[in-house]
Amino acid sequence: MANIFSFLKAETTEHDFKEFLEVNKPKSWLKSVSAFANGLGGSIYFGVKDNGEVAGLADIKTDSEKISEFIKVRIEPSVTVVLETINAEGKDVLHLRVPSGASTPYHYVGDGGKEAYYRMGNESVPATQNILMELTLKGTHQSFDALNSNKAFADYSFTQFEATYREKAGSRIERPRDYISFGLLFDDKNLTYAGAMLADQHLVFNSRIFCTRWTGLTKTSRFEAKDDAEYEGNIIKLLNEGLGFVRRNSAVMWRKTPNWREEFPDYPSESVKEALVNAIVHREYIIKGSEIHIDMYDDRTEIVSPGAMVDGRRIQDLDISNVASTRRNPTLCDIFSRMHFMERRGSGLTKICAGYPADKKPTFYSTPQSFIVTLPNLNYGKKITADGELIDAPNENVVGETSGKHRGNVGETTKTQRRILELITANNDVTADELAEAIGVTVRSIERNIQQLREGGFIDRRGGTKGGAWRIIKNQG
Secondary structure: HHHHHHOOOOOOOOOOEEOOOOOOOOHHHHHHHHHHOOOOOOOOEEOOOOOOEEEOOHHHHHHHHHHHHHHHHHHHHHOEEEEEEEEEEOEEEEEEOOOOOOOOOOOEEEEEEEEEEEEEEEEEEEEHHHHHHHHHHHHHOOHHHOEEEEHHHHHHHOOOHHHHHHHHHHHOOOOHHHHHOOEOOOOOOOOOHHHHHOOOOOOOOOOOOEEEEOOOHHHOOHHHEEEEEEEEOOOOHHHHHHHHHHHHHOOEEEOOOOOOEEEEEOOHHHHHHHHHHHHHHHHHOOOOOOOOEEEOOOOOEEEEEOOOOOOOHHHHHHHHHHOOOOOOOOOHHHHHHOOOOOOOOOOOHHHHOOOOOOOOOOEEOOOOOEEEEEEEEOOOOOOOOOOOOOOEOOOOOOOOOOOOOOOOOOOOOOOHHHHHHHHHHHOOOOHHHHHHHHHHOOOOHHHHHHHHHHHHOOEEEEEOOEEEEEEEOOOOO
16 A cells, blocks of 8 residues: 555645544535535545544544435535545555536535535635636536527627638638537527627627736836737637737847848747637636736736636646646637637647747646746847857846847947937927927837836936926936
8 A cells, every 4th residue: 555655645636635534524524525526536535644644543434424424415416426445554544536526516515505615726615606607517518608698690790700710721601500510609599609709899898808018027007018908809809919919019139140040039929829829718708807918028928817727726736748638618719720720639738838948938827716828038138249149148138129120238229219318318308299209200119218218227207297307317329
């Protein structure tokens, strides 16, 4: 039995240890029975301490009978379990195996009410309202994206979806045949939620992405952010707009070689696309007021999607290369795979990592409320020397133009920025609109360059946007 207990070093998502059977407080272990049945299944070992040390039980027969009786009376609906005796180190241990249930949600009944639990890491926690709704759908063999949206198919247009499908899949959508076979119609009249999220109109309120390019390495006031945008509606539009926002706020370093120009983008484009596709098709849409967030910082981009992992595990505890694909929204996944935005076999996480070098990989983190993908900026803390070498420069922040232009180091200013400094010197309460008109660029370009000048220590602002004034800290010729 040594091999079993070497495996059970500590409590995990699939295992709980109980030193003895708590008869007066059965909820302490019955909530794990509920959680295991609602998730992937699991085991409770009675007679084992938290550290895996064998304590043993004094009366195996009586404890077995009480465990069976408590589960029969306190778990609803009924769940079939396996209870076996293990003799380890000369002591008796009870092994309670709880399989993954098909009739979720499973509740603990007692204390004047009933409550469903699910597994989060090594804890059994009460199911939130959205988790409870997902368990209910699972128990009735349904998914949110396949439910009736009560939106009439005839009332809405699908121009972008049909055009994109023709481009990506190489064939036309046939109405209504393909809408039915793809799971986009609940019946001959109404759209499923998957169908509603492909309409040109904004039919599903939570189908939204909020994007922000923050200043520096942490969130600041949104009014000091370099760029922000909010998109809603059709999920193909969300994908395109989200990718466009990241491109707009990314840079590409480059160097000349004898025969071509070698480019070094901040982010591998395929990694960004895979991360955003995963966020769109695997997120929870039933959480009220929820949306995907794309938060870009100097050193990284975070894509945050609503909802924990479907099976309740924490992604940070798992080997990414061996994570099985579990599809929360199978209809959306099928449509995106038909349009070649993703693969059917569910290799999204490994594809996100594939574009990165071994020493600077993306990271994944999940909580009961969200799933977070962090993509490192490959050019952060680097610069290209006069000899054309890409080297580490960890103490030098980078400023300059984005959208494919080479960024310089602090201490350098662009022609536009030097002109801004001249105009501020002449008139320290000059507005962004006035600067844009005088220099002949857009207001957005002015705002971006002013932010870079502030980061570079050239200027600061005294007072608010209205009634304040610029102050030159240092000048650059």
